[in-house]
Amino acid sequence: MGRILALTGGVGGAKLALGLSQILAPDELLFAVNTGDDFEHLGLHISPDLDSLTYALSQQNNTETGWGRAGESWNFIETLGALGGEAWFRLGDKDLALHTARTQMLRSGATLSQASAAITQSMGIEHTVAPMSDSPVRTIVHSDQGDLAFQHYFVREGCGPKVSGFSFDGIANAELNPLIREWLADCDGVIICPSNPFVSVDPMLHLDGFGEALKSLPVIAVSPIVGGIAIKGPAAKMMHELNMPATALAVADHYQGLIDGFVVDQTDAALVEQFNVPTISTPSVMVTLQDRIDLARTCVSFLASLSSN
Amino acid sequence: MGRILALTGGVGGAKLALGLSQILAPDELLFAVNTGDDFEHLGLHISPDLDSLTYALSQQNNTETGWGRAGESWNFIETLGALGGEAWFRLGDKDLALHTARTQMLRSGATLSQASAAITQSMGIEHTVAPMSDSPVRTIVHSDQGDLAFQHYFVREGCGPKVSGFSFDGIANAELNPLIREWLADCDGVIICPSNPFVSVDPMLHLDGFGEALKSLPVIAVSPIVGGIAIKGPAAKMMHELNMPATALAVADHYQGLIDGFVVDQTDAALVEQFNVPTISTPSVMVTLQDRIDLARTCVSFLASLSSN
Numbered sequence: 001m002g003r004i005l006a007l008t009g010g011v012g013g014a015k016l017a018l019g020l021s022q023i024l025a026p027d028e029l030l031f032a033v034n035t036g037d038d039f040e041h042l043g044l045h046i047s048p049d050l051d052s053l054t055y056a057l058s059q060q061n062n063t064e065t066g067w068g069r070a071g072e073s074w075n076f077i078e079t080l081g082a083l084g085g086e087a088w089f090r091l092g093d094k095d096l097a098l099h100t101a102r103t104q105m106l107r108s109g110a111t112l113s114q115a116s117a118a119i120t121q122s123m124g125i126e127h128t129v130a131p132m133s134d135s136p137v138r139t140i141v142h143s144d145q146g147d148l149a150f151q152h153y154f155v156r157e158g159c160g161p162k163v164s165g166f167s168f169d170g171i172a173n174a175e176l177n178p179l180i181r182e183w184l185a186d187c188d189g190v191i192i193c194p195s196n197p198f199v200s201v202d203p204m205l206h207l208d209g210f211g212e213a214l215k216s217l218p219v220i221a222v223s224p225i226v227g228g229i230a231i232k233g234p235a236a237k238m239m240h241e242l243n244m245p246a247t248a249l250a251v252a253d254h255y256q257g258l259i260d261g262f263v264v265d266q267t268d269a270a271l272v273e274q275f276n277v278p279t280i281s282t283p284s285v286m287v288t289l290q291d292r293i294d295l296a297r298t299c300v301s302f303l304a305s306l307s308s309n
Numbered sequence: 310m311g312r313i314l315a316l317t318g319g320v321g322g323a324k325l326a327l328g329l330s331q332i333l334a335p336d337e338l339l340f341a342v343n344t345g346d347d348f349e350h351l352g353l354h355i356s357p358d359l360d361s362l363t364y365a366l367s368q369q370n371n372t373e374t375g376w377g378r379a380g381e382s383w384n385f386i387e388t389l390g391a392l393g394g395e396a397w398f399r400l401g402d403k404d405l406a407l408h409t410a411r412t413q414m415l416r417s418g419a420t421l422s423q424a425s426a427a428i429t430q431s432m433g434i435e436h437t438v439a440p441m442s443d444s445p446v447r448t449i450v451h452s453d454q455g456d457l458a459f460q461h462y463f464v465r466e467g468c469g470p471k472v473s474g475f476s477f478d479g480i481a482n483a484e485l486n487p488l489i490r491e492w493l494a495d496c497d498g499v500i501i502c503p504s505n506p507f508v509s510v511d512p513m514l515h516l517d518g519f520g521e522a523l524k525s526l527p528v529i530a531v532s533p534i535v536g537g538i539a540i541k542g543p544a545a546k547m548m549h550e551l552n553m554p555a556t557a558l559a560v561a562d563h564y565q566g567l568i569d570g571f572v573v574d575q576t577d578a579a580l581v582e583q584f585n586v587p588t589i590s591t592p593s594v595m596v597t598l599q600d601r602i603d604l605a606r607t608c609v610s611f612l613a614s615l616s617s618n
Binding site for chain 2: 042043044072073075076077078079080082083084085086092093094096097098100101103104107118119122123
């Protein structure tokens with residue numbers, strides 16, 4: 001169906017992204033990736049969402065931990081902890097190499113996009129992994145324990161604090177990645193992967209006219225909430241704390257005005273008639289590679305059907 | 310015999326240093342350590358000689374490689390190489406943690422001495438490991454391939470270039486570590502460990518009146534050259550290239566005016582009468598911990614005998 005833009009954040013979104021990459025060629029699919037989770041730590045520029053996608057697309061993701069790189073060892077972080085260093089962010093030895101490579105490239109004057117291109121190419125990835133912006137945007141979690149940098153909330157505090165809202169530092173001055181802007185000029189549809197709406201997708205939607213630009217295109221979103229729980233991560237907990245029902249319906253409401261179609265899990269098939277936009281149900285809990293490919297095919301077909309209306 | 314200052318550089322010197330630490334209490338022995346080999350790499354402050362001593366004193370040195378930390382893994386550097394990063398300096402996963410811990414402390418405003426104290430204490434070392442200076446000094450190797458930063462000569466080029474001399478960038482503005490200066494005010498003798506005279510010991514001797522201050526104390530040196538070869542490292546190769554005989558005699562000549570006694574290996578026992586200073590021969594090739602302790606005892610006794618003259 002031509003050229004698709006896929007918006008993705010963490011590990012859940014990256015699963016569908018891998019499926020999409022298996023059925024669409026690099027000139028048919030561009031990934032726009034959240035960088036609001038990025039942070040500076042131990043002198044390194046860490047981009048967790050870029051990395052989750054990079055590891056997923058290269059099939060180097062760690063299936064034991066559910067995050068990070070496959071075949072990982074932990075000698076660095078364990079030794080750092082023994083030396084009294086900051087060990088709350090569990091950097092694997094191999095994962096650390098990616099952060100170091102990226103940081104060195106940034107220090108040498110590369111943009112985040114250029115660093116991402118070099119890294120993904122060296123890992124055999126042919127699709128473009130485009131950070132949403134080359135400028136720093138940092139998600140701040142407003143909580144009952146004050147304002148927290150995202151990784152402090154997410155990893156250091158284990159999503160414990162009660163969330164009251166979010167803001168995105170730097171968003172006003174951040175420009176949409178030119179790679180994404182150019183792709184939008186010749187783009188046939190948009191898939192929002194099953195990522196956290198508040199901290200993975202919203203930072204992108206707040207960027208520099210990006211949300212507005214998407215409204216002129218057919219857009220579908222895949223619910224990260226299945227049967228009232230988040231498949232991965234704190235989305236459902238956040239929704240409770242934000243006084244929303246933790247349902248696929250509430251996710252669709254969150255995207256109201258943007259999306260033209262919605263995809264829910266088969267578990268939520270009974271809800272399909274209740275949505276304000278065309279909605280389909282399908283198996284969306286991706287365990288195998290085939291699950292990823294199947295959901296990707298369903299999404300692309302659904303998007304194509306909306307486009308032809 | 311009171312309070313001793315030991316000057317040490319790389320792995321060879323660190324062997325004797327461990328022996329000394331086993332027979333002298335922390336208030337009887339201070340280590341002054343070369344930092345001319347230090348460099349900035351991958352955003353880290355790396356102090357190879359401080360680390361060699363730290364690993365030796367904590368008995369965490371890697372006996373398989375002859376350098377670095379015991380029980381090491383190499384996932385970081387192998388992955389970095391695969392990503393196209395700089396992999397010529399073989400940073401082990403555990404070793405990397407020490408560099409990261411130090412670098413973080415320096416970034417937080419600690420001096421190199423304070424960082425060294427925190428690291429050695431966390432590794433159970435009671436003796437003070439004092440960097441020669443808290444200011445940066447960088448050894449430059451003049452060679453037939455131009456001027457090379459020390460680690461570029463030593464590791465990247467594998468000591469291949471032909472050496473014509475050395476200089477120590479920053480030495481004019483570097484102050485002797487106050488810990489060493491204070492120790493000198495109440496110091497009974499000095500042992501120069503079997504380290505490379507040109508790149509491990511000379512940077513210290515060129516510091517801010519340090520060489521002069523040592524001349525007022527009893528000083529002995531242990532030859533790093535045994536039977537015409539260097540036990541470890543490029544000392545003998547450098548001596549050839551500098552048109553010196555690669556002998557213990559030439560090492561003693563190098564230290565002329567500074568040392569009051571010299572220690573050679575039993576291999577060179579026949580030479581003992583040829584030195585300009587009192588010289589003893591003893592087993593100095595240290596394989597076991599007992600070898601280290603035995604040589605340490607011999608050195609301390611020899612130094613004491615010179616002091617009482």
